[in-house]
Amino acid sequence: MARPPQQTGFQPLDREGLVQRVATLLTKAIVTGQLAPGARLSESVVARELGVSRAPVREAARLLENSGLVTYYANRGFFVRETSAEALNDLYELRMVIEIAAARRVIRLGLDETVDKLAAQIAELHRVADQRADMLTQVEADMQFHRLLCAGSGNPKFLHVFEQIAAETEFSIMVIGRLYDDAHKIAETHEPILDAIRRGDAEAAEAALRYHIGEAQELVTRQFRDLEAARRPT
Structure with a gap:
């Protein structure tokens, strides 16, 4: 039996300032522990819950990578950074x-x-x-x-x-x-x-x-x- 898709509780967004708004939502989710250290940041799940395509989610993830909150692994995707x-x-x-x-x-x-x-x-x-x-x-x-x-x-x-x-x-x-x-x-x-x-x-x-x-x-x-x-x- 197929497992139900992962849910994160995000709400749909309109198109204005999309990438930055996605980045802000993801940042808050990480900072508050909604997305835990080591968790995979699923572009498809986030895109579906926000009602956007995967492209702005991917761009937002890149912004979070620059700020040190996520890490990208080739062929695996983005993961919430585990700091030390x-x-x-x-x-x-x-x-x-x-x-x-x-x-x-x-x-x-x-x-x-x-x-x-x-x-x-x-x-x-x-x-x-x-x-x-x-x-x-x-x-x-x-x-x-x-x-x-x-x-x-x-x-x-x-x-x-x-x-x-x-x-x-x-x-x-x-x-x-x-x-x-x-x-x-x-x-x-x-x-x-x-x-x-x-x-x-x-x-x-x-x-x-x-x-x-x-x-x-x-x-x-x-x-x-x-x-x-x-x-x-x-």
Whole structure:
């Protein structure tokens, strides 16, 4: 007896911005665990459930491959990437380099509009904490602060690289389940970064970013190593 086709719960889409919209849906499915690490990304299943052809699904999968969320194997297709503690450690090192450079540029150029946007995003982080929002909403609000820093630096290359690694960063945090017990702690850890940028103190901004990103790096990689150890056969 034939097995029923795999179901993922996707809803049909219209044609506007199709590839990017498919990529956004797939990214959310991976980040939230709807598509688990190591799972095959079936183009035919996704296309059927979204009501599109396989071509935009394939293009979207290529975008996810560029962002580090999926891997392509010849003659087998796309699979959700299974990351490692070492790979995530490298990822956070890259973030640190980019964001420190972005902060220094904001200070050097006196980009007050960026400072205002960062302050507004910290307020949004506190609002999300007050509402006891789900983990994905918290993580997205967190990453938006860092996106605004890179975008507001005036160097589009910083934002380009950040966008390539943002989804993988969100994915890593969602896999381990949390960073802090108190959601307000997430907001508070961004405040020293903003304070240093507002004062025009590049050294203090770098130190604050090194502490903030480094703390997340240590928490994520430690918990990923614990997960890896738990999965090893005894």
